[in-house]
Amino acid sequence: MKKIISMFLMIFTSLFLTTMPNSIQAQGSIKLGVVEPLSGTFKNIGDRYLEGVQYAAKVLNRQGGVLGRQIEVIPIDSELKPDVATRKATALILKDQVKFFCGGTGSSVGAAMSTVAEQNNAIMFTYGMDAASLTGAKCCKNFFRTGTNTDMHSYALAAYVARSKFKKVYCIGQDYSFGHESVKAFISRLKKLNPSIEIVAEVYHPLGEKDYAPYVSRIVASGADLVFTTSWGNDLTLLVKQAKPFGLKAKFAGYYLSDEETVAAIGDSELLLGSIASETYMLTIPTEENKIFIESYNKDTGSYPYWLRGKSYTGTMFWAEALKKAKTDDVNAVIKAWEGLSFKGVAGTWTMRPCDHQAQVPIWIAEIVPQSKFMKLPYVGTPIMIPSKEIEVPCEETGCKMK
Numbered sequence: 001m002k003k004i005i006s007m008f009l010m011i012f013t014s015l016f017l018t019t020m021p022n023s024i025q026a027q028g029s030i031k032l033g034v035v036e037p038l039s040g041t042f043k044n045i046g047d048r049y050l051e052g053v054q055y056a057a058k059v060l061n062r063q064g065g066v067l068g069r070q071i072e073v074i075p076i077d078s079e080l081k082p083d084v085a086t087r088k089a090t091a092l093i094l095k096d097q098v099k100f101f102c103g104g105t106g107s108s109v110g111a112a113m114s115t116v117a118e119q120n121n122a123i124m125f126t127y128g129m130d131a132a133s134l135t136g137a138k139c140c141k142n143f144f145r146t147g148t149n150t151d152m153h154s155y156a157l158a159a160y161v162a163r164s165k166f167k168k169v170y171c172i173g174q175d176y177s178f179g180h181e182s183v184k185a186f187i188s189r190l191k192k193l194n195p196s197i198e199i200v201a202e203v204y205h206p207l208g209e210k211d212y213a214p215y216v217s218r219i220v221a222s223g224a225d226l227v228f229t230t231s232w233g234n235d236l237t238l239l240v241k242q243a244k245p246f247g248l249k250a251k252f253a254g255y256y257l258s259d260e261e262t263v264a265a266i267g268d269s270e271l272l273l274g275s276i277a278s279e280t281y282m283l284t285i286p287t288e289e290n291k292i293f294i295e296s297y298n299k300d301t302g303s304y305p306y307w308l309r310g311k312s313y314t315g316t317m318f319w320a321e322a323l324k325k326a327k328t329d330d331v332n333a334v335i336k337a338w339e340g341l342s343f344k345g346v347a348g349t350w351t352m353r354p355c356d357h358q359a360q361v362p363i364w365i366a367e368i369v370p371q372s373k374f375m376k377l378p379y380v381g382t383p384i385m386i387p388s389k390e391i392e393v394p395c396e397e398t399g400c401k402m403k
Contacts, residue, residue, distance in 0.1 A: 025061065029069055029070045030072065031182050032053070032098075034073055034076060035088075035109060036075070036101055036104065039077055044234075046232050050070075051125070053312045055300075056320070057072075065324060074096075074098065076089060076101075078109050081109070083112070093116075099121070100319070102124065104315075107134060109129070110124070110143075111138055114143040117140070117141070118142045121142065122331060123143075125315065126143040126145050127311045130178055130182065130255070132185070133176045134149070135398065136356070137398075139399075139401070140403065141402055142359060145359055146314070146318045146319070147311060147315065148352065150182035151391075151393045152338055154189060155390070156184035157228070158190040159189075159193060161228070161276070162296065166226040166251075168198045169190070169198070169226045170200050171229070172226075172229050173204055174204065174232055183204075201218065201224075202366060205270065207235065216242055219250065220246050221244075226251055230255045232255065232259070236254070236256055240272065243271065251275045252275040253275065254276070273368055273370060274368065276366075277367075279320035279348055281307065281364070282310075282347075282380050285348075287347070306373055318341075322337045322352075338352050338357075339352060339353075339354035347362070356398050356400035358400075360388040361386070361388055363364070364383035364384070
C-alpha cells in the first residue's frame with residue numbers, strides 16, 4: 001500500500017509540475033535585455049550604460065528583488081547596428097521569453113527596437129536615445145523614454161544660452177536623425193527666446209569622423225564665441241582635442257560635456273573651462289537622494305556613478321517602480337501602470353506622460369569649473385535645474401498618435 005501511495009504521489013507531482021508552467025515561471029527571474037554597443041568605437045559608451053543597469057539590478061536584488069523575483073540583466077551587443085540589435089533581441093524573445101529591454105545608445109537602434117517590442121508585445125525603454133521622433137511620429141505603446149528627447153534637452157540649453165553673454169553660435173552635430181533633430185530644436189528655440197544671438201552655421205559630420213580640422217577651421221573663421229554640439233563619444237573628444245592647434249577661443253555647450261572619459265581624454269582642461277554641460281543626471285546634483293546614491297555606489301564599487309551610469313541606473317529604477325505598481329510582469333499591465341507614474345529619484349521627480357510615453361524630467365545645467373572633488377581634472381560644478389514644465393512639448397505638437 002505504501003508503495004502505491006508513493007507512486008501515486010510521484011505521478012501527481014509530475015502532472016502538477018507539467019500543468020502549472022506559469023506558477024513555476026513566476027518563481028524565476030525577471031529578465032532585462034540591455035541593448036548597447038559592447039564592441040567597436042562606442043564600446044566605452046555602451047559599457048558604462050550597462051554598468052548603471054547592472055548596479056540598479058544589484059540594488060533591487062539586495063532589497064529582495066521586484067515582485068519577490070530577482071532581476072537578471074542580459075547584455076546584448078548591438079554593435080550600434082539596428083539589424084544586429086533586433087536579430088539578437090528577437091532570438092531572446094523567442095527562445096528565452098525575454099519581454100523587457102532597455103538601451104541608451106543610437107536612436108536608429110531605438111527605432112528598430114521599438115518595432116520589435118511592438119510586434120512581440122514586449123517593452124523597450126531608453127534612458128539615452130534622444131531622437132524626438134521615438135516618442136513623436138514613431139511612438140508606440142511598447143516604447144518608453146525615461147530621459148529627455150532632443151526637443152526638451154535642446155530647449156533647456158537654449159534657455160540657458162539665451163540669458164548668457166554669448167553673441168555668435170556655431171552649431172555642429174552628427175549626421176543622423178539624432179544630430180539633426182537636436183541641433184534644429186536648439187536653433188528654433190534660441191531664435192524664439194533671444195533673436196539677437198546670431199546662428200553663424202549649422203553643420204553636420206559623419207558618425208565616427210576622425211578628422212575635424214576642416215570643421216574647426218571654419219568655426220574659427222566664423223568668429224563664433226560658442227560652439228553648440230550634441231556630438232557624443234569619441235566624436236566629441238576628437239572635435240574638442242583637434243580644436244586646440246587652431247587656437248579656438250570659443251566655449252562649448254552640449255549634451256555630453258559631463259562625460260568623464262571625454263574630459264580625461266581631452267586632457268588640456270583649459271579647452272573646457274567655462275563650457276556648458278547639461279544632462280538629466282550629474283554627479284553634482286544637490287539632492288539628498290543623489291548624495292546617498294553616490295555614497296552607496298562608492299562604497300560598493302570604489303568609484304562614482306559618473307554620467308551614463310547614473311542615467312541608466314535611474315531609468316532602470318523607474319522601470320522597476322512600474323513593475324511594482326503593476327504587481328505583475330505582464331507587459332500590458334506594466335504599460336498601464338507606467339503611464340502617469342511619478343518617481344522621485346536621485347535627479348528629481350520624473351513623471352511618465354501617458355500620451356506619448358515621454359518622461360517629463362528636469363534638466364541640470366552646469367559650467368565646467370577648475371576644481372572638482374570627483375576628478376583631478378576640472379569637471380562640472382553645481383548645476384542649476386531647468387524644470388520640466390519649461391521644456392515641455394505639448395502632446396499635440398509631438399506627432400505621436402499612440403495606437
